[in-house]
Amino acid sequence: GIQVEQSPPDLILQEGANSTLRCNFSDSVNNLQWFHRNPWGQLINLFYIPSGTKQNGRLSATTVATERYSLLYISSSQTTDSGVYFCAVPSGGYNKLIFGAGTRLAVHP
Amino acid sequence: DAGITQSPRYKITETGRQVTLMCHQTWSHSYMFWYRQDLGHGLRLIYYSAAADITDKGEVPDGYVVSRSKTENFPLTLESATRSQTSVYFCASSEAPFSGRADTQYFGPGTRLTVL
Numbered sequence: 001g002i003q004v005e006q007s008p009p010d011l012i013l014q015e016g017a018n019s020t021l022r023c024n025f026s027d028s029v030n031n032l033q034w035f036h037r038n039p040w041g042q043l044i045n046l047f048y049i050p051s052g053t054k055q056n057g058r059l060s061a062t063t064v065a066t067e068r069y070s071l072l073y074i075s076s077s078q079t080t081d082s083g084v085y086f087c088a089v090p091s092g093g094y095n096k097l098i099f100g101a102g103t104r105l106a107v108h109p
Numbered sequence: 110d111a112g113i114t115q116s117p118r119y120k121i122t123e124t125g126r127q128v129t130l131m132c133h134q135t136w137s138h139s140y141m142f143w144y145r146q147d148l149g150h151g152l153r154l155i156y157y158s159a160a161a162d163i164t165d166k167g168e169v170p171d172g173y174v175v176s177r178s179k180t181e182n183f184p185l186t187l188e189s190a191t192r193s194q195t196s197v198y199f200c201a202s203s204e205a206p207f208s209g210r211a212d213t214q215y216f217g218p219g220t221r222l223t224v225l
Contacts, residue, residue: 041219097152097154
């Protein structure tokens with residue numbers, strides 16, 4: 001089945017710094033999602049981004065489907081950005097999502 | 110409230126007990142999913158359902174049972190809880206296919222389960 005790899009596995013930032021998280025996938029996909037599991041344990045949809053670039057406030061994401069990767073940019077990071085970021089791609093006919101192992105982000109004041 | 114809800118949010122139980130985690134969505138989404146999230150594993154699919162009375166196994170189904178008698182509810186039961194089932198459980202739903210955004214899954218707030 002399709003493999004999803006995320007890097008880096010862990011990231012520590014000082015508040016205000018920028019970062020880039022990467023998601024590689026092993027097969028062609030027609031959709032990719034980014035999620036954030038925040039420090040309160042909630043899983044939040046960030047982007048639905050099968051291709052191209054989207055922006056939402058300080059976050060933006062770019063997917064280059066032909067090269068099988070996606071990037072999540074976090075600018076001017078805040079402590080509330082801490083948590084785990086997952087990318088996920090569909091697999092199978094029932095909208096199943098395959099998740100990467102996540103990038104654990106810690107933003108310190 | 111509209112959306113997808115899970116209950117309880119936190120649960121502590123003992124080995125061998127039966128536990129049921131509830132999931133309810135108000136969007137009339139056809140598809141519903143149960144995931145568990147553990148350190149180093151990301152989210153792994155336990156079971157999913159394409160419609161009422163249609164369920165199927167995911168990646169890690171052993172030790173779990175699901176049912177879907179109504180479209181809006183998708184309970185997950187641990188028939189005899191084990192310590193290895195200590196995890197955070199997320200329920201999700203999505204629209205039927207061919208609707209343009211069918212691949213987007215919407216997640217509940219999660220249930221943190223501890224098995225002693």
